Every structure is written in C-alpha cells, then in structure tokens.
Amino acid sequence: MTGPVLAVDQGTSGTKALVVCPERGVIGSGFAAVRPRHPSGGLVEADPAELYGSVLDAGRQALAEAGEPVVALGLANQGETVLAWDPATGRPLADALVWQDRRAETVCAELALHADELRQLTGLPLDPYFAAPKMAWIRRHLTRDGVVTTSDAWLVHRLTGAFVTDAATAGRTQLLDLDSAVWSPRALGLYGLSDERLPEVVDAAGPVGVTTAFGPEIPLTGLVVDQQAALLAQRVTAPGTAKCTYGTGAFLLAHTGDAPRRSGSGLVGCVAWRLAGRTSYCLDGQVYTAASAVRWLGELGVIEDAADLDRVGSAVPDSGGVTFVPALAGLAAPWWRGDVRGSLTGLGLDTTPGHLVRALCEGLAAQVVALADAAAADLGAPLEVLRADGGLTRSALLMQTQADLLQRPVEVSALPDATALGVGALARIGATPGLGVEEALPEWKPAAVYEPRVPADEAAERLARFRAAVTALLDGAPA
Known part of the structure; x- marks a missing residue:
C-alpha cells in the first residue's frame, strides 16, 4: 500500500501531527497544545478530554494542509501517563496522572522489599514514574470502576474501539515480563492489580482498527511509545549508537539487540519495539x-523562552562558577531519587542571567553524560556518537555544551519531529505487507555535528563540580 500516512505524536505539552509521503516527505503538519496542571506536592495532571481533543485538532490541521487522503494512521504516546475510564462509553473516570506525577511514592514505599524482584521481572526500578504505581494509586484513592490503563489504550479505544497497547508501551508499566513480553501475573499480584482487565499487547506495526475521527475511514496500523519512535527514526536499530531526545524531559536510549538486558548501572531495560512477533530491546535513561x-x-523572567538560550547564554564565556542541578521534579536515572529537588549554588552579586542559562545547559548536559556513562558500563564499550533530536536541539549552546562534556560528537537530527516520523514509518510498515524497516524509515542525516571544543581535563573538572552538587543533594535528602 503506497500513499501518505498520518503520524500523530501525543506528547506532554502538545500533540504534533504530520502527513508524511514516502516520495515527498512531510506535506502537512498540525499542532495542538496541552496544558498539564501542576498542583503542589509533585503532582502533575492532565484533562483526558484535552489529550484526545489535541489529537483530533492536530490531525485535522495536518490533513487539511496536505489536502489529500492518507492510507494509514500511526499514534505515538507519552508512555507512563495513566487514567481510569469506562470501556463501555470511553468516558474518563478521573484526570490522567502524567508521567512526571509523584503521588504514587506511597505505593512504591510499600513494595520496597520487592524492588529487586520487580526489576528482575520487568527491567524497571521501583519508582512512581512508571505506570503500575499510578494504576494502583488510582484504584486505591480515586475509583474501582472501569479499566485503568496507559493513555494510549484509551486514545486507541476512542479512535477505533479496539482495546490494545503495543509491547513497548506495555513495557513502561512494570507489569510486563521483560523476557516474554507478556503481562506478568506476579507483578500484577504485587501491585494488587490481578483482577484488572488489561489491553491486548500487540506489535508496533499492524492493523489495530479503523477510525473515522478525522473524517474518512483511516486504518490505525502503527502504535508505539514516544521515545522508541524517536529511536527508530534516528535509525538506531542495532547496538553501538544511542539517541537522546530533548523534550519536556531528556531521554537517552541505546539499542541492545534481540536479548533483554537488566542494567547494573541504574538504567531501565525495556522493549524497543515488537515487529512481526520479534522483540527488540533497549536501555533507557531519563532526565525528568x-x-x-x-x-x-x-x-x-530570566529568559523569555527556549529561543533565548543562545542569545542570553552567549553574553558570558562560562557559568561564572554557578552550578545548577535542574532536578525540579526529582532525579531519575541513574540515581532514582524522586524526592530530591534541584539546587543552584555558587551565586554571587556578579551572577547574570547568562550565567544561569549556561549553568542550566551544563546541568542538563551533565545528566545526559551520566546516562551515557551508565549505558557504556552496561554495554561494555563507550558510545561512539550521540544522535540528538527534540525541540531543545535548536540551541547551539546546549548542543555544544553536550559535546564538550560528553567528549564525543553530537549529531543533531535534521528531522525536527523524529517521534512522529518514527511512528509514521511504523504505520507504513503495518499497512504494507512485506515492507522492511529500513525501507520505511526516513533518510537519516545530521543537520549539524557538534565536536568537543574543550580538552578532556576541563570537561572532567566541570562534570566533577556537577557531581559534587548532586552528592550534596543526595546527602541532604531523606533516603
């Protein structure tokens, strides 16, 4: 089956939709904002109606701009965002708990004695970032009615009536057996979710159902979690290379082949995707x-928006001794301390907005270096190059800082919407029998390559300052 596909990336702060033609590239695009709410105490919520509405709005914009029919639909999702809903009507039963939400810490605390067992079963550390703790919290505190699932299952049900999730998204719950890629009765039992009706786990590419939500009938044939979609679009399909997506959070994924790995360095072992019944795996590290x-x-008021990073940061040559640990929603991999909050140290009367911007870029880049180091330790070899995508890659200052601290080249993707393009490729594979992954993926080439500009000893010194600040935070926070 040839022809354009509609690729939809339902993200934390908005939904991006592209109409992608195999010959002409992107011929239509749309965007609809989503505004999560941040009540005090580490809570992050979203209105499910806004999530679904953003999918429809962005998709219709893209189709209108393209002005021609599409042959298939692909949908990427946030991964760990969870809600309860009525499977008879599709009506949400409560607000969605966004992946950054920390309210399920109480659930994790009760399961602390089973943390090693859960990590061995599922590849995931015990942390409220993942879906299962949120699902259990909803069942205890909000409602026992309906079903409780990740957001993709609800969106797919609204679009097509099907009750499914793909293997990579299921792998973000801490309820999936990492080795067999099926729901784990033991994990479900530990979370008190044994009686739940769970969606069928399906491949990332293949017929799921048909939707008329955008007007004409469109088959849904691609389904995957957002970071794995970006991994695919970056053509990281075999061990040796990693990608980092710089979005609301930053997410480094390294492909590990057809065998699952349990990280010994604080990363997450998870499903990359399942195609034609064959599961590929990756290591995953997060910056919240x-x-x-x-x-x-x-x-x-330090800057106006992300477009200001380079202008304000270039006003000074360095961070002026300021160190910023931007753990504003806790520290994720490899530390897994969601209780920790960020710090700004080394401030003086001479500190300017430029120093704060540079310190933020260093703090973000240093966390990604920690993830890359952990991946190298698990894989037994250093990463030779890092491929980067996401909105923040537009900042030359951040990308140069990343290359300097990593002491490796950083290749910035020429594909600004890698997640959507990745799930678009899956939709094409699912709609076209016999089409291979390499044939379906967009051509990959970097828009820019950032080489390290500072010597290794200077990078090590800057990283040591950041690590000292992290250690001070960890020592000062309750364990």
Whole structure:
C-alpha cells in the first residue's frame, strides 16, 4: 500500500501531527497544545478530554494542509501517563496522572522489599514514574470502576474501539515480563492489580482498527511509545549508537539487540519495539526536566523562552562558577531519587542571567553524560556518537555544551519531529505487507555535528563540580 500516512505524536505539552509521503516527505503538519496542571506536592495532571481533543485538532490541521487522503494512521504516546475510564462509553473516570506525577511514592514505599524482584521481572526500578504505581494509586484513592490503563489504550479505544497497547508501551508499566513480553501475573499480584482487565499487547506495526475521527475511514496500523519512535527514526536499530531526545524531559536510549538486558548501572531495560512477533530491546535513561526546566527559567523572567538560550547564554564565556542541578521534579536515572529537588549554588552579586542559562545547559548536559556513562558500563564499550533530536536541539549552546562534556560528537537530527516520523514509518510498515524497516524509515542525516571544543581535563573538572552538587543533594535528602 503506497500513499501518505498520518503520524500523530501525543506528547506532554502538545500533540504534533504530520502527513508524511514516502516520495515527498512531510506535506502537512498540525499542532495542538496541552496544558498539564501542576498542583503542589509533585503532582502533575492532565484533562483526558484535552489529550484526545489535541489529537483530533492536530490531525485535522495536518490533513487539511496536505489536502489529500492518507492510507494509514500511526499514534505515538507519552508512555507512563495513566487514567481510569469506562470501556463501555470511553468516558474518563478521573484526570490522567502524567508521567512526571509523584503521588504514587506511597505505593512504591510499600513494595520496597520487592524492588529487586520487580526489576528482575520487568527491567524497571521501583519508582512512581512508571505506570503500575499510578494504576494502583488510582484504584486505591480515586475509583474501582472501569479499566485503568496507559493513555494510549484509551486514545486507541476512542479512535477505533479496539482495546490494545503495543509491547513497548506495555513495557513502561512494570507489569510486563521483560523476557516474554507478556503481562506478568506476579507483578500484577504485587501491585494488587490481578483482577484488572488489561489491553491486548500487540506489535508496533499492524492493523489495530479503523477510525473515522478525522473524517474518512483511516486504518490505525502503527502504535508505539514516544521515545522508541524517536529511536527508530534516528535509525538506531542495532547496538553501538544511542539517541537522546530533548523534550519536556531528556531521554537517552541505546539499542541492545534481540536479548533483554537488566542494567547494573541504574538504567531501565525495556522493549524497543515488537515487529512481526520479534522483540527488540533497549536501555533507557531519563532526565525528568529538560524543556520544562527551561520553561521554569522563563517563568522566573530570566529568559523569555527556549529561543533565548543562545542569545542570553552567549553574553558570558562560562557559568561564572554557578552550578545548577535542574532536578525540579526529582532525579531519575541513574540515581532514582524522586524526592530530591534541584539546587543552584555558587551565586554571587556578579551572577547574570547568562550565567544561569549556561549553568542550566551544563546541568542538563551533565545528566545526559551520566546516562551515557551508565549505558557504556552496561554495554561494555563507550558510545561512539550521540544522535540528538527534540525541540531543545535548536540551541547551539546546549548542543555544544553536550559535546564538550560528553567528549564525543553530537549529531543533531535534521528531522525536527523524529517521534512522529518514527511512528509514521511504523504505520507504513503495518499497512504494507512485506515492507522492511529500513525501507520505511526516513533518510537519516545530521543537520549539524557538534565536536568537543574543550580538552578532556576541563570537561572532567566541570562534570566533577556537577557531581559534587548532586552528592550534596543526595546527602541532604531523606533516603
């Protein structure tokens, strides 16, 4: 089956939709904002109606701009965002708990004695970032009615009536057996979710159902979690290379082949995708706040928005001794301390907005270096190059800082919407029998390559300052 496909990336702060033609590239695009709410105490919520509405709005914009029919639909999702809903009507039964939400810490605390067992079963550490703790919290505190699932299952049900999730998204719950890629009765039992009706786990590419939500009938044939979609679009399809997406958070994924790995360095072992019944795996590391930390700096009036990073940061040659640990929603991999909050140290009367911007870029880049080091330790070899995508890659200052601290080249993707393009490729594979992955993927080439400009000893010194600040935070926070 040839022809354009509609690729939809339902993200934390908005939904991006592209109409992608195999010959002409992107011929239509749309965007609809989503505004999560941040009540006090580490809570992050979203209105499910806004999530679904953003999918429809962005998709219709893209189709209108393209002005021609599409042959298939692909949908990427946030991964760990969870809600309860009525499977008879599709009506949400409560607000969605966004992946950054920390309210399920109480659930994790009760399961602390089973943390090693759960990591061995599922590849995931015990942390409220993942879906299962949120699902259990909803069942205890909000409602026993309906079903409780990740957001993709609800969106797919609204679009097509099907009750499915793909293997990579299921792998973000801490309820999937990492080795067999099927729901784990033991994990379900530990979370008190044994009686739940769970969606069928399906391949990332293949017929799921048909939707008329955008007007004409469109088959849904691609379904995957957002970071794995970007991994695919970056053509990281075999071990040796990693990608980092700089969005609301920053997410580094390294492909590990056809065998699952349990990280010994604080990363997450998870499903990359399942195609034609064959499961590929990856290691995954997270930085909870990237663009959201930049937005926070904007809300304080230090900058106007992310486009200001380079202008304001270039006013000074370095961070002026300021160290910023931007753990505004806690520290994720490899530390897994969601209780920790960020710090700004080394401030003086001579500190300027430029110093704060540079310190933020160093703090973000240093966390990604920690993830890359952990991946190298697990894989037994250093990463030779890092491929980067996401909105913050537009900042030359951040990307150069990343290359300097990593001491490796950083290749910035020429594909600004890698997640959507990745799920678009899956939709094409699912709609076209016999089409291979390499044939379906967009051509990959970097828009820019950032080489390290500082010597290794200077990079090590800057990283040591950041690590000392992290250690001070960890020592000062309750374990």
